[in-house]
Amino acid sequence: MITKSKILIVDDDPYILLSLEFLFKKNGYEVLIARNGTECLDLVEKEHPVLILLDIMMADMDGFSICEKIKSTPNLADIKIVFLSAKSKDTDIKKGYDLGASLYVTKPFSTRELVKQVKTLTEVS
């Protein structure tokens, strides 16, 4: 039995979560949900997903700091981070990549594209 890959989706917008959860469940992933930074880090520790779909604008912590935190934790550093944000400035994108993200996707996004890219990223593991 193929183990389902675990991905974590972090966003404070419930409707985004709704769509993304359905999307990736449909595509055979095990989907974990976090609505804020605290929940996120918690789940990361516990579940060690292979990839995180990370929103940036969130209430308690923004995505950048979460990414930074994860990438600087040795045993978590291998987790792939995909930023998913409405922030589209060049500086934001650059920052994201500098912090070690594997991908930066701007909202609104194409579901088909997103799935393809996530699949690519999670295949090689």
Place this chain on the structure above:
Amino acid sequence: MTLLIIILYLVLLFIIANIAERLKSKGKFLFPPALIYGLSFTVFCTAWTYFGSIGIASRKGIEFLPIYLGPTLFMPLIAIVLLKIIRICKSQHITNIADFISSRYGKNSPIGTMVAVFFIIGVIPYIAIQLKAISSCFQLLSNASIATGNFFLWDTTLYITIALAVFIILYGLRNIDTTETHTGIMTAVAVESIVKLVAFVVAGIVICFYFFKAPGDIYHHPIIQESYSHLLQFSTNENGFSWFILLLLSGLAMILLPRQFQVAVVENIEEKHLLKAAWIFPLYLFLINIFVLPIALAGNIIFAQSPTDADFYLLNLPLFLHAKWLAVIVFVGGFSAATSMLIVETIALTNMVSNNIVLPLLFGQKIVNPNNKRLQQIIVDSRRIGVFVILLAAYIFEKLVAERFSLVSIGLISFAAVAQFAPAVILGIYWKQANLKAAFTGIFIGFACWFYMLIFPSLSSIHPIIESIVKEGLFHISILKPTAFLGLHNLDVLTHGVFWSLLLNTLSFVFVSINFSSSKQEEFQAKIFVDINADLQKDLYSLPWKGITLVKDIKLLINNFIGEERGQNLLDGYAKRYDIAIKNENDVADIRIVSFVERILGGVIGSASARLMISNVTKNEEISKDEVLNIVKESQQFIELNKELRKKTLELTKTSNELKNANELLKNMDEQKDEFLYTVTHELRTPLSSIRALSEILYDNPDLTEEEKEQFLATIVHETERLSHLISQVLRLEKFESGRQRLNFTSFDYHEMIKDALTPLQVLAAQKNCTVQVVKPNNELLFYGDRDMMNQVISNLVSNAIKFLDKENPSVAVRIYVENQEIITEIEDNGKGIEPDLTEKIFDKFFQAKNQTLKKPEGSGLGLAICKRIIELHQGKIWAVSELGKYAKFIFTLPLERIQEE
């Protein structure tokens, strides 16, 4: 006998003068110079003092005093003015009043001549009176001893006059340079003043204490008590004004009489001697006047039965009382008084005539060439002749005319004449605007009045026409009467005449000065005179010469006028002091040398002539006076400009700072706008994301469950709505921000509006089981504002309140009350409240409360921002008060009286 004494006295004077001059050439002084200076002021006291005062006192009592009170009272003022005049004269080498005026008003020759002529007219009678006094004394004394005829006496006075002329020539004209002080003469004059005083005092003591035992006896003598008691009192007020005029006249005379000017200014060696004179002179006046009244009264007593000329009481009393020795002493004193005046006055007048009448005439008519080798001799000779001429003129005047007038009245008329120069001199040294035309006008008008009102009336017996003018006024116009001009008829002739002449003189002087301009030369001179005390570059006193003046020409000039040896010494001394190289004969002379020579020449021939001399030897025009005055003005302008510049710089700096600030503000606003734009688009993208994602999912997954389809579609619809709502809110806010929001102001009932706003929310409230309570005053409350906007505010705030409720018994209270001309509205809920440090931030755009856990709250985050904007547009304020977990209260104020905004 008397004659012998006089001759001896004269010889004594000669000797004293001689000794003094010899000592001076060795650098010593017979008497301390300060003392001599101070005593020399007493030439003021002439035979008039000696004899005339007693005459007045015998008739009018204390009326003799003002002439001496004047100088005493005004001494401080006089000293100040004299000091300035001394400084000017010493620096400009001015040696008489005519030259002073000529120099001040642009080194103008004609006015110098006019002034000199008027001085002669005014002063020669005064000199004549002294001669008359001497001859009268002779007459009286001789009558007592020898019976002689007129012829003898006539001769005696003439010989005395000649002797005096010789004295003056020997000791008064020693030097062609009139700036030289006359030590010999001044010493003699000082000695004479002591003699005057001693003689008078001795006579006074003898008369009062020997013949009357005590002055008290005189005052209380029956004759005095009966007929002359009025002499001991001050008369009524009509005398007040004439006293004032007399005080003024005598004060001015201290400066303007040629002999006073000579003694105080020209003969001054050191400025500080003025201080000594300032107390010696008044003291002298006091001492010499003590006995005037007692002697006058004594005369009245003794000669009550046989009236005598009161002017000569001082001689007649001793004669009557058989004390010939006393009479002789008195005569010597009187002689001293008369001759000291004569000597000094003649020197001064000669100076004036020579420099301001004769020399301009000679040079101007080209009768004499400045290059004439015998120039000095010519000048000296002309002065000698001048002395004789003046004294002779006085002598003739005395013989012909003096009979008519008393000693005193001529003296006063003389005072009145010299007073006419007061505006030109005194205003001239304090007011730069005083100009040449004004001086001409003032002096001319002054003298015209002087003649018309003071001389004319005494001439009525000469011709009937004169008599009719005096009686009825000029052209039979009574207000033009010489003794009652413009109807002023309560004054005595002198007071009347002086008042009008000085008034019209001064007025016309001031008027012309203000309304007419001066030439550059006048301005230049004015500056030198008025600013003499300022620290000017001491050598820039003459208008610089632009032209070429050759050294040899300058040397020739100075040698011609002063003598080769002296001229050379002066030049070398000056050159050494100021480090100027005297070049060769054919080189151009340094400007400073030229100016120096001009000044020296001024001392010899007067400043106007000196200027003329220099211009004759200078080729090319002098620097256009424009240029020079421009330089002076430029430096003034420079200072002004500097001030302006500094002011402008400050302003500029201020403006530049303001611009910088405005720029910063604009940049900030620009950035803010960018921020805003960015934030807005970011907010819009979020719902759009969900819409897109869910739409794609629906499209790609036809095999969704009905339930799932429903959920997704509902979400899409919901987010679409959210998106639209967001867009409209943003647009509305932007409208507010940019000021394009049109407000529709009407007068409406506030409570009605509240009711309308709350009605649609009842459903929502009911859903949440929330009570909405309104607390308001009963009466109608009219408010002038935009009803719909206010509606939105209430709606927004109340719906927020309802949304954030979390208690068991949720409630929202709306309270309205009026205080201080404002409507205050409070919306309070008992929900979870707001964190303390967020109570201000919640009004920011896109702000949404951070501690949400489950659900993102509804709304755009712009609602409160819009509310705030609306309240502000109504000139109110809105804020929030809260206690976390307990309640949240939103309060806003709305002023009832709004300032109209266009």
